[in-house]
Amino acid sequence: MTAEILFPEICGLYGDAYNGKYMAMACPQGDFHYTPFTEEPYFAEHPVDLLYIGAMTEDTQRRVLEKLRPLKARLEELIDAGVPILATGNASELFAREIDFITEGVKVQGLGIFDVMVKTDLFRRFNGKVLGDLDGMTVVGFKSQFSFLYGDNTDSYFLKCVRGVGLNPESKLEGLRKKNLICTQLLGPLLVLNPDFCVYFLSLAGMEAQLPYPQAARAAFDQRVKEFSDPKIQFGHNR
């Protein structure tokens, strides 16, 4: 398997960097390319079996968009071919139609893979949790964001929220999905926190994952699912 981790030096905020690192630990035989921002993405000229990009600052988000914009057709080609692509945190927003940076008064065109728009307000931070369902698989995660997405993802969501919010506070459908492109505002070490989802995502690339420390990962996951299922646990608030 050839996997590419895009711009890990600047797209790994909030522990997102460990998604790439954990996949590499789970697939020791995989060929992982860590492409710095100063270089052309490996996928531009080479076949890849998996792509990952993690959370970044809002300023970096604008720069990454400009970097990826010329590669939109190639990304669409990979998406159509069913290559698993995971974008976590605000990396997911790159694939939207537009990002409206309300605080700075700037609107930026996204890659337009999904017909949704993003509103980013630096003076309104949302923190939340999601207990989600992915075709019968439980996925748990956290949100900590300045932005919400707006649009219809009825036919293109990642998770059904059992608890927590989806694209925005009115939505119960989290994230965006097109074939094996998964864009989720859940951030942090999503694959570490979700051993089943990690195995599933790697299987989309034809890999049989050997999860590191599977018992410890399972114990932490089970505890979180138990906590998230507790009706006394709060699920979201603004700061």
Place this chain on the structure above:
Amino acid sequence: MKKLRFYFALWMAKAVRLAMRLLGRNASYLPGKLAVKLCPDFLAHIIPPKTVIAVTGTNGKTTVSNLLTSLLRKSDYTVANNALGSNIQGGVVSALLANATLSGRVKTDAAVLEVDERSSLLVYGDLKPDYLICTNVMRDSIKRNAHPGFIRYLLDKAIPAGTKLILNGDDLICAELAPQCADRTYFGIQAEAPAGAPDLEGLDLVYCPHCGGKLEAEYLRYDHIGRMRCPSCGNASPAPDFLVTEICREAGTVTIAQDGQPQTYKLLNDNIVNIYNQCCVVAVLSRLGLSPEKIAAGLDSVEIVKSRYDHVESGGLKITMQSAKGQNPDACARSFQYVADQPGENKAVFFLIDDKGDSQGSSENPCWVYDCDYSPLAHPSISQLVFSGPRCLDQQLRALIAGVPQEKIALWPSFQGGGHLVDTEKCRDIYILYDVYLDKEALSVKKTLLEKEAGK
């Protein structure tokens, strides 16, 4: 009309403060909160002392504020400060009104105000500090502070142009804060510079904020703290005006050169973060006009407050308590590194670093532990790690991924107790790393360990 509103707010808040004090409360937040509720621009009306010093930054602001307050008082200044309470707007206002006359004039010579970065716009909008100290700008709680770029955005927007800045010159994010301010003093550490040019991956400063070119580090002490330059545009860490040129741990001294002139001071604490804090304090006091000799005499008689660092020995058992500020990756990583760097074998580390607030009615987001360098915990001198608190399973997984052997890990899923799990037969050098809101629980663990030792 506005002034009447201010007086009403001041007198009401003072009355509430008096009542709370009679009830034995600190009154370090609520009176200020009430004052702002009644008069939203309260800070614009209060007559501040001659010198207002604001202390901000991700890590070290409490230590720096406390040291500054102590040392100024030793130099016969009267000082208003918010050491006992909150560092958000309500705490700042409470500290000022506690020292204000009924006409709204703060009676002290100076105010040393620790200000949370997120409160910058609320505080500096109406209260212009004469000096603003920023210790560093690092990753902090993602729930509140998001990322350092966001904090820089807030501070740049909030800091008034006429304020004199005292900044960490070894932190390029911090050093470039508020370009609108012309009067800038930098502090830094030259001594014990690490060798080698490190990789910048995953740091909060990889590309030049001016031209976007890839930065190069001459060296880094931790995270992005060190000396950096941009080969593309020449932007670089500024030359410090106050520079630690020598750290002598054996003699317990530190030499700080002020504009090239060295002066030796008592070393308050040998943790590198506290050496930055001490250098910062020397820079501030010097800018306030205190002579190096007077600063040295003051430093001879102060200590880092025990709520942040304490060390006891009993019958050969050594217990070091150090605050580690949960949800703050850098503060924890520094504590982990500090433990690993200490001489000795068979150390045990007791962790109380989960978020106490999130343990009630929530489930803490553990993302920050993956933003934190746990690799020092795999140091062979550490024989046991006891993770306590509701997130102990997450902590265990993180430690395993960092290379800590499973057999060294013990778990205790509560904030209460757990001290009995420490293997004091094998481990005679014990470190209790605790979040600032878990100080009582940490003291309880210390007590358990001392009782266990006494009962041997």
